[in-house]
Amino acid sequence: xxxxxxxxxxxxxxxxxxxxxxxxxxxxxxxxxxxxxxxxxxxxxxxxxxxxxxxxxxxxxxxxxxxxxxxxxxxxxxxxxxxxxxxxxxxxxxxxxxxxxxxxxxxxxxxxxxxxxxxxxxxxxxxxxxxxxxxxxxxxxxxxxxxxxxxxxxxxxxxxxxxxxxxxxxxxxxxxxxxxxxxxxxxxxxxxxxxxxxxxxxxxxxxxxxxxxxxxxxxxx
Numbered sequence: 001x002x003x004x005x006x007x008x009x010x011x012x013x014x015x016x017x018x019x020x021x022x023x024x025x026x027x028x029x030x031x032x033x034x035x036x037x038x039x040x041x042x043x044x045x046x047x048x049x050x051x052x053x054x055x056x057x058x059x060x061x062x063x064x065x066x067x068x069x070x071x072x073x074x075x076x077x078x079x080x081x082x083x084x085x086x087x088x089x090x091x092x093x094x095x096x097x098x099x100x101x102x103x104x105x106x107x108x109x110x111x112x113x114x115x116x117x118x119x120x121x122x123x124x125x126x127x128x129x130x131x132x133x134x135x136x137x138x139x140x141x142x143x144x145x146x147x148x149x150x151x152x153x154x155x156x157x158x159x160x161x162x163x164x165x166x167x168x169x170x171x172x173x174x175x176x177x178x179x180x181x182x183x184x185x186x187x188x189x190x191x192x193x194x195x196x197x198x199x200x201x202x203x204x205x206x207x208x209x210x211x212x213x214x215x216x217x218x219x220x221x
Contacts, residue, residue, distance in 0.1 A: 014133055015057055018042040019049045019076055020064040020092065025117060029062065029092070032122045033129065046071045050079055058087040060133050064117070065093040065100075074100075077108055088132035090125075092117045096143055098219035101212040103204075111208075113138040113168075114215075131168030137208055139166040139215045148221040152214075158192040161185055165211045 016038045020026040023044060030042045041056070043049035046069050061080055063073035071079075077089045090113040091100060099105040100114055113128035124140065131138035144166055149159035157178070164174045171189075175182045193210040196217065200206055 013037060013039040014129070015039040015041070015059045016062055016129060017049060017053060017058045017060070017080075017087070018062045019046050019067070019073070020044065020062075021067050021069060022064070025064070025092075029120075029125065032125055033062070036122065036126045038129065045069065046076045050076065050083075053080055054083060058084070060088045060090060060129050062090040062092065062129065065091050065097070066095075074106060074108075081108065088135070089113070090115065090128050090132050092120070094118065096140075096219050098216040101139075101216040101219070103209070103212070111135040111137065114143070115140045116142055127168065134168065136168040137166065137211055137215075138168045141167065143215065144218055146218050146221050148218055151221070152217055153195040154192055154214075155188075158188050158195075161188050162192060162211060162214045165189070165207065166215055 016033050018026060018030050018033070018040060019042070020029065021044045026042050026044060030040045033040045041052065043052065046067055058080065061077060063076050065073040067073055067076070073091055080087050088111055089108055092115050094117050096116060111132060113132040115124060115128050120140070128138045144163050149156065154162070160178060161174055164177060169177070171182050171185045174185050178185070189207060189210055192214070193206060196210060196213040198206065198209045198213050
């Protein structure tokens with residue numbers, strides 16, 4: 001995927017708000033995103049970022065979870081969403097917390113990206129921003145390295161599909177990558193959801209709920 005594909009339209013770039021109180025990290029992330037064709041605004045102080053956002057469009061908020069201010073990254077996300085539900089969110093963290101994939105703790109779990117700050121590469125960062133902007137879920141690939149599928153009662157195919165879902169791949173893309181039909185992907189996800197204890201609820205996207213449950217389970221392992 002080329003940098004130009006991350007533009008909304010000619011002359012109208014995806015605008016990313018970066019909030020991180022560590023200057024080096026903030027500068028690196030901002031540079032990587034700017035080099036990838038995004039319009040970037042960055043702040044070290046969350047309240048200054050919120051104030052700026054009241055008068056400016058934000059497409060994606062890239063937020064440090066562990067801000068040392070009186071607000072956390074989740075607090076900032078909730079304030080931004082209260083002002084305007086449109087912005088997508090990319091969370092950056094030092095220590096992975098499975099609670100972020102629990103909708104009771106984090107209502108923003110649908111259409112959210114979650115990255116480990118340490119050693120994050122430009123490719124994953126760009127993928128995460130694009131996925132969140134597209135309303136999909138994306139998890140740092142390093143979070144899914146643990147092989148706990150059998151312990152969860154999942155087949156190898158189900159684990160493979162869930163991992164691809166967590167990389168913001170559509171069912172059609174997964175079908176092409178795995179050599180099975182789209183309906184087989186959907187069936188596999190439905191069976192995985194049952195094994196993970198995911199129950200259908202009004203207004204809940206079952207695909208997102210299933211993937212979130214899997215990511216949380218792997219992180220807890």
